[in-house]
Amino acid sequence: MRALQLTGWQQDPELVEVDDPTPAPGEVIVRIGGAGACHSDIHLMHEFPAGLLPFDPPFTLGHENAGWVESVGAGVTGLEIGTPVAVYGAWGCGFCSRCLSGWDNYCENRAEYKREGGGLGFDGGMASLLRVPTARHVVPLGDLDPVDAAPLTDAGLTPYHAIKRSRHLLVPGSTALVIGAGGLGHMAIQILSAISPAQIIAVDQSEAALALAKTVGASHTVLAGDTAAAEVRDLTKGRGADLVLDFVGVDATIQLAVASARPLADVTLVGVGMGSYPFSFITVPYEVSLQSTYWGSVNELIEVIALGETGKIQAHVERYSLEDAPKAYAAMAAGTLRGRAVIVP
Numbered sequence: 238m239r240a241l242q243l244t245g246w247q248q249d250p251e252l253v254e255v256d257d258p259t260p261a262p263g264e265v266i267v268r269i270g271g272a273g274a275c276h277s278d279i280h281l282m283h284e285f286p287a288g289l290l291p292f293d294p295p296f297t298l299g300h301e302n303a304g305w306v307e308s309v310g311a312g313v314t315g316l317e318i319g320t321p322v323a324v325y326g327a328w329g330c331g332f333c334s335r336c337l338s339g340w341d342n343y344c345e346n347r348a349e350y351k352r353e354g355g356g357l358g359f360d361g362g363m364a365s366l367l368r369v370p371t372a373r374h375v376v377p378l379g380d381l382d383p384v385d386a387a388p389l390t391d392a393g394l395t396p397y398h399a400i401k402r403s404r405h406l407l408v409p410g411s412t413a414l415v416i417g418a419g420g421l422g423h424m425a426i427q428i429l430s431a432i433s434p435a436q437i438i439a440v441d442q443s444e445a446a447l448a449l450a451k452t453v454g455a456s457h458t459v460l461a462g463d464t465a466a467a468e469v470r471d472l473t474k475g476r477g478a479d480l481v482l483d484f485v486g487v488d489a490t491i492q493l494a495v496a497s498a499r500p501l502a503d504v505t506l507v508g509v510g511m512g513s514y515p516f517s518f519i520t521v522p523y524e525v526s527l528q529s530t531y532w533g534s535v536n537e538l539i540e541v542i543a544l545g546e547t548g549k550i551q552a553h554v555e556r557y558s559l560e561d562a563p564k565a566y567a568a569m570a571a572g573t574l575r576g577r578a579v580i581v582p
């Protein structure tokens with residue numbers, strides 16, 4: 238089969254011919270319906286130097302996957318061939334206390350494992366078939382279409398986790414600020430609308446992204462720039478936002494995030510822009526918590542899929558063939574993509 242692989246650091250991916258995977262005991266082979274293109278792949282391919290991550294190329298890209306069960310290895314029971322499934326993407330050891338609670342994204346044996354998941358060290362979903370190491374990582378999709386559902390596994394799951402951990406702050410009259418209304422951000426706005434009464438303000442540097450933000454539920458939109466923090470203050474009666482989600486993570490957006498935060502707020506860094514901010518008594522409003530989050534748990538993916546089944550969240554999907562996948566990344570890097578690009582092999 239053909240696969241879009243990263244074959245070396247700091248370079249474009251290549252379409253290569255690889256063997257079809259066959260399932261070893263305990264494994265599941267998924268026929269890919271859709272594999273989302275995430276901005277993390279751009280960081281991975283072009284921005285991270287060799288040695289920064291615990292794994293090395295070559296591997297097939299695509300960590301946001303859904304499709305149908307193609308075959309199962311010995312010992313896998315209860316999964317019918319042809320079942321539409323989402324693939325949970327953070328593959329941990331399976332036996333540490335975090336993995337056993339469903340938090341494979343925070344596996345305690347990650348350092349020994351030297352891979353993060355399919356598309357992140359292991360072969361991912363930008364190919365016809367994906368090898369999933371355990372049936373624990375496939376979640377039935379019900380009536381959802383795998384192409385539309387693929388983004389739920391990352392663009393949906395990552396913001397869902399970041400929002401859920403701060404849900405106690407999202408009371409009536411509160412504000413959630415979403416910085417970066419792209420693949421993750423446009424899903425965050427829908428999740429906030431679906432599970433909280435907070436007013437939602439979206440900030441982006443692209444007018445087109447802000448237009449999509451408005452369509453999917455943002456109460457207000459603000460163009461990124463010098464006056465953005467003041468505009469957020471105005472829209473919150475001077476108080477600031479109770480939850481700030483930064484889906485960009487460069488110096489400028491973290492500064493905006495902190496400047497927009499209300500005392501007692503959570504400022505959650507999801508974007509991998511590698512910016513930083515000086516944390517001190519004076520530079521951060523009182524009792525604001527700063528944290529980063531990485532993906533979500535498999536249990537949360539089940540909840541995201543349930544939310545998807547209600548129709549309350551749906552990725553705005555732009556479809557690309559496997560051959561055109563590099564064009565999807567180019568559009569994302571240029572900032573012209575709206576919502577999520579999904580590769581349909």
Ligand SMILES: NC(=O)c1ccc[n+]([C@@H]2O[C@H](COP(=O)([O-])OP(=O)(O)OC[C@H]3O[C@@H](n4cnc5c(N)ncnc54)[C@H](O)[C@@H]3O)[C@@H](O)[C@H]2O)c1
Nearest residue numbers: 276277417418419420421441442446461508509530531532
């Ligand atoms: N922490 C995690 O678990 C996790 C998971 C997935 C993605 N990510 C990261 O989240 C970030 C977003 O990913 P995505 O796939 O949604 O990307 P995307 O390219 O689809 O969206 C990014 C959005 O941010 C906007 N933007 C860029 N720079 C901006 C700025 N300075 N000010 C305001 N808006 C700006 C863009 O116009 C775009 O709308 C990436 O850094 C990605 O690596 C993190």
Ligand SMILES: [Zn+2]
Nearest residue numbers: 275276277391
């Ligand atoms: Zn991702």
Ligand SMILES: [Zn+2]
Nearest residue numbers: 330333336344
């Ligand atoms: Zn583990």
